[in-house]
Amino acid sequence: MIDPALVARVRSEVAAGIDPSTLLTLYADPRRRTLLRERVRSVARDGVTETQLDALCAELFGFGPLQPLLDDPDVTDVLVNGPADVYVERAGRLARAEVAFRTIEEVADLAHRIAASVGRELTLERPFVDARMRDGSRANAVIAPIGGPSLSIRKFRRFSIPLSGPAPSWTASGLHPDAAELLLACVRARATIVVSGATGSGKSTLLRSLAAAVPEDERLVVIEDTNELVLPHSHAVHLECVPGRDGNAVGVADLVANALRMRPDRILVGEVRTPREASALLEALSTGHEGSLTTLHAGSAAGALDRLALLLARSGELGEAAIARHVALSVELVAHVARDRAGERAIREIAAVEERGVVSLWRAGEREVRMPVRLMRKLR
Known part of the structure; x- marks a missing residue:
């Protein structure tokens, strides 16, 4: 000590x-x-x-006693339930860490410092915060009276893996080689693709893999909470959200609207979470910006479109029939990723949005990859 x-x-x-x-x-x-x-x-x-x-x-x-864990390249998540209850995730598995805070006040102090580092405050009226650190890591902090103090930190990993090839790659994780070729062809043909999955399933990693297939001569405008999508393209412009209070924040929806004035060939949105963000993105897609990529929290490929429709419904701008038509016309392909109990991340399904609804083209374990009907004109 x-x-x-x-x-x-x-x-x-x-x-x-x-x-x-x-x-x-x-x-x-x-x-x-x-x-x-x-x-x-x-x-x-x-x-x-x-x-x-x-x-x-x-x-x-x-980060006090957590710093060695955050510096460890094998650690992906650090979870603090209490001064002596610290857990880490390595290779998809949780284990107790041999570190501890001296007092509960030390945990609370770190929570307040995390909030302050992104221009936020933890108060009795707002006793929780979700912070994107400057290195891209995500930190969630909770204090009394709702619980805690507790911390959940997900480290940002800048590595990118190819769709095909030896491990690490998506085909090495079970993706059919023909399905990988289909994804590459769809990106190059400027299909609009949504990557869906749960938290920690590998959505951002797959988005980076798909973005790597975008031709070098196209101008990309990348919109994120924090700059995570490290792309090899020389003609990529990154826009980041700015947290703030009293209505002064700059969010994803604001940046999507601004991106339309930046002559983008494609717009990449790190994640769509709110009704306003969904409305802004689909508005951009409906104005001719093909080939856009984004991620969305959902439990399946079909669930991704339902989630997008739900967000649009909450925005209150369109009726039910108009929402269904708007979503179907804007999104062409959904790639769904998941993490199994062993912590392995893999693409579990690829689905096309056809006139009759969401149609599965390939599911994990299948030996046949079906071709999309609506996208055939682009893929020729």
Whole structure:
């Protein structure tokens, strides 16, 4: 355990002049982390081991005892149920972590720092926050009176895997090679594709895989909460949401509307979650912006269209018949991903939106891949 007197002295000499709301962002930058570490080393003087120095820096500027877990490339999720109840997910499996906070107040303090780092506050009136960190990681924090304090952190992983080829790839995870070729052909033919799945199923990973097939000579406008879609395209413009209060936030719907004025060949939306976002995206698709890609939370390919229709219904802008027609005309293909109990992520279904509704083209385990009817003109 680090001497509290040492922590107090280093904090007064190193951290006193730094805005507390910027500490997590500063420490996430490798170059600044190195500078802070050397500054702390000089103030701490002799007698501090490298391990103690890491722990001291993490406590002052980072995520405290969680920092080693967040720095571990094999960890995908970090979950804090209480000071001594910390769990991690590795390779799709949860296990208790051998770390702990000293007190429940330390957990609450970290929750408040996470909220402050994205310009938000945890209050009695709003005792929870969902924060997108600058590195793309997602952190959810809960405090009393509704529960907690507890933390759920999903690390952002920038890797991309191809549709075909040796592991890691989608075909190595069970996707039929002909189904992979169909997806590639649909992307190149400018089909509008929705990737559906549950939380942590691999939606963003598949979206990156599909986006990699977009021809280099096309201009992409990528819209996300936080820049996650690392694309190899030289002609890609990334727009990020800006959190805020008192109506000053810039959301996905605002950015979709602005993207239409940026001469996009395609619009990629990281995730559609709200009625306003769904309405803005389908409005863009209906104005001729073919080949767009997005993700949506849903339990199946057919459920993705139902979810999109539900979001549009909640926006109150269209009647039921108009919504069904609008969705059917805007979306051409749905790729559904899921994660099994062993933590393996795979494409489970590819479906086309035809005149008679959602038609499955391939499901996991099938040896035959059927061709879409409506898309045949584009695929020729």
